[in-house]
Amino acid sequence: MNTDTQNNYLVITASGEDKVGLVDRLSSKIAGSGCNIEESRMAVLGGQFALIMLISGPWSALSKLEMQIESLGEQLGLSIIHKRTQKRDRTQPAVPYGVEVVAMDHPGIVRDLSAFFSRNGINIEELQTDTYPAPHTGTPMFSVTMTVGIRADIHIPTLRGDFLDYCDDLNLDASFEPVRG
Helix, strand or coil: CCCCCCCEEEEEEEEEECCCCHHHHHHHHHHHCCCEEEEEEEEEECCEEEEEEEEEECHHHHHHHHHHHHHHHHHHCEEEEEEEECCCCCCCCEEEEEEEEEEECCCCHHHHHHHHHHHCCCEEEEEEEEEEECCCCCCEEEEEEEEEEEECCCCHHHHHHHHHHHHHHCCCEEEEEECCC
16 A cells, blocks of 8 residues: 555546646646646647646645546636556566658548557557648648557567558558657
């Protein structure tokens, strides 16, 4: 059992209409509760603000924050969900690889990419997508940037070749390179 001085972890997800000052007010409440933001992803999608955060702190500090989350969400106009968790335990080390894909926009690109990695037993650690008009023509384009974790028992040159062949078959321009830290 964790004592009050050991770090405990809380994940919060939040979304709502984007407004100036949301990150400031939310991070101030987290720090004021005696907690620390370990990891976070935030974005404005359309007119909506969205975030996911991993917060750490002593049990009592996280409990204090949990008791304030509902009223904080109301004050900020955010729907906030929270859940206790633990620090990720990597039983098998994985080498991070960056994947970038660009194609003319059409339904199913993320599904196709995620199916490839799932079939190969590879976890998608992070994924970001965007759409934009192509220069000169205005053709709708779609880009995917992701980080995947490659286990030590996977032969990377074979995987890389299979992935690039798969993307060629789907008419996707792709790169597959190690993440440089």
